[in-house]
Amino acid sequence: MSNDEKDKLGELMHNSRIARELEWARKHEEELLAKLRARKGGAEANANCPECAQKLVEDAEHGTGGLVCPERHGAWLSWDTIVKMLDRLAHPKSD
Ligand SMILES: [Zn+2]
Structure with a gap:
């Protein structure tokens, strides 16, 4: 694997980690909002x-x-x- 390919792989892995973190934050926020709505x-x-x-x-x-x-x-x-x-x-x- 060339250094250029390694860089691209590293970038992809970094981006997917960020995507997972954003997804977690979004779910967490949805849960909080659902709780607030439940208070009617x-x-x-x-x-x-x-x-x-x-x-x-x-x-x-x-x-x-x-x-x-x-x-x-x-x-x-x-x-x-x-x-x-x-x-x-x-x-x-x-x-
Ligand atoms: Zn204040």
């Missing part, structure tokens, strides 16, 4: 950040079920979730 437009699904006015997005990272500003200015959590978190902080051993 509750007040929080349409919330915007008071700091930068961007639409809040689901907090997939921590699984709180809350919404966060994409710029991490703040978050919206249900009151029940906050009470549960405070309870866990106050009683770290109980589960």
Whole structure:
């Protein structure tokens, strides 16, 4: 195999890796959007950040079920979730 052929092969492999990564990102985003749609437009699904006015997005990272500003200015959590978190902080051993 010539060096030129190796370069082309390397380029093809690189491009297919990028294509796979883009496909994964697209699927991941679709799943998040499906979750948001499943909420059926509750007040929080349409919330915007008071700091930068961007639409809040689901907090997939921590699984709180809350919404966060994409710029991490703040978050919206249900009151029940906050009470549960405070309870866990106050009683770290109980589960
Ligand atoms: Zn913001």
